Amino acid sequence: MRMIRPEIVRCQFHGKTFYVDRTNGVTPVSLKCHPVNGERRLCVDEDGSEDCFFLFVTDRCNLACPFCFETEKSGFSESAEPWYSVEQLVEFFRDTSVKKAQIWFFGGEPLLGDDWIVSCIEGLESAGINCSYTIATNLTLLKESMRAYSRNRAIRYLVNLDACLCVPSAGKYLDDVLDNVSRLSRDGIEVMGMSVWSPNCKVSIHQMMEAFVSRGMRYFDVNIAHCFKYSEEDVREFAAQLETFADWYISNILGHDLRYAWVQPFSKYIRSLLFPEEPLHQVACGAGKQLAAIATDGTLYPCQVLVGREGCSSGSVLQKRWDRPYEGINDDTVPACAACDLKYSCKGRCVANNVIMEGSACEPEASRCQMEHVVFACSAYIVGELQNHPVELAVLRKAFSYGRGAEVSAH
Secondary structure (H helix, E strand, O other), X not given: OEEEOOOOEEEEEOOEEEEEEOOOOOEEEOOOXXXXXXXXXXXXXXXXXXXXXXXXXXXXXXXXXXXXXXXXXXXXXXXXXXXXXXXXXXXXXXXXXXXXXXXXXXXXXXXXXXXXXXXXXXXXXXXXXXXXXXXXXXXXXXXXXXXXXXXXXXXXXXXXXXXXXXOHHHHHHHHHHHHHHHXXXXXXXXEEEEEEEEOOEOOOHHHHHHHHHOOOOOEEXXXXXXXXXXXXXXXXXXXXXXHHHHHXXXXXXXXXXXXXXXXXXXXXXXXXXXXXXXXXXXXXXXXXXXXXXXXXXXXXXXXXXXXXXXXXXXXXXXXXXXXXXXXOOOOOOOHHHXXXXXXXXXXXXXXXXHHHHHOOOOOOXXXXXXXXXXXXXXXXXXXXXXXXXXXXXXXHHHHHHHOOOOOOOOO
């Protein structure tokens, strides 16, 4: 840890211009030349962070989402299941000293290979490798047997509802997906919702959240789609939607409804602004560091977005090799990040997007940076508006201190 004086961030959002000091609890302030009020700790050490692996269960999918980053890949094998065995995966983990990891079952649609998922979990448990498990799915193919297994193994689900809203042929699945969310939630299984905002899929964030939360979901993630250059019109449209989202979010908090409080990436920024005693972070994206994706042929890539892309491999299960090509990349070593006023706060530092759009992990794509500034401004605006309501702001701070999904009384 070391102490820093982060830059004041100038924000324009919802017709207002304000300046954010990240050292004193944030406080959007109206003074044009507001000085930094203090120092803040900076976490610069990645040691101790948990390894994370995205296992591609299959390359196949029962849907065809227009925003999916896999649609343009040329190196996909279209394999129905992994070519390597669970025993070979266990040997790879042992030889690369992986003793504890987050495992994300990915694809394609991983529930097309639910038998392999079960075999993988059983094999890792038998080998004594301590793992947590998440299935990233469109949730259209959930079987009762997999639901029961998930309950017994505390498997989490990350569910994307965009497909049912943006893909005409998938709309028929919407009620089934929401019913599956309800069933999993009733079983005590953690279900996280995800929405991907892209020029091809501009869904209403808060309306989607209401659909999920009504079925028992407590946590939501809004992703800005990879592999797009966003036009000025896209950025303006995104900002306009976030203005509506911010008003909706604030009205829920003022109504003492905390069910919608945890929305990433906004909640990461909101938490950072509410807790200046917590450190900022030099590194956000773990790709090519403590994170890797394993394709169905056993090839490793720095992250799931880069799977199948030529020149991006970083190891092999069969060769028992795991390279970490992006170690050392952080806000201080990327020139554009080092000069940015969101330095040490930005949650949009996506190495894969840089590689795909600019050809280098150290070259951020400018329009993606614009989108992330809008997300930060929205988050700061929410905190600033709630400062006029200290009781509700204190309740929100309490909820964030307990962690996502916690039940907190607003009275």
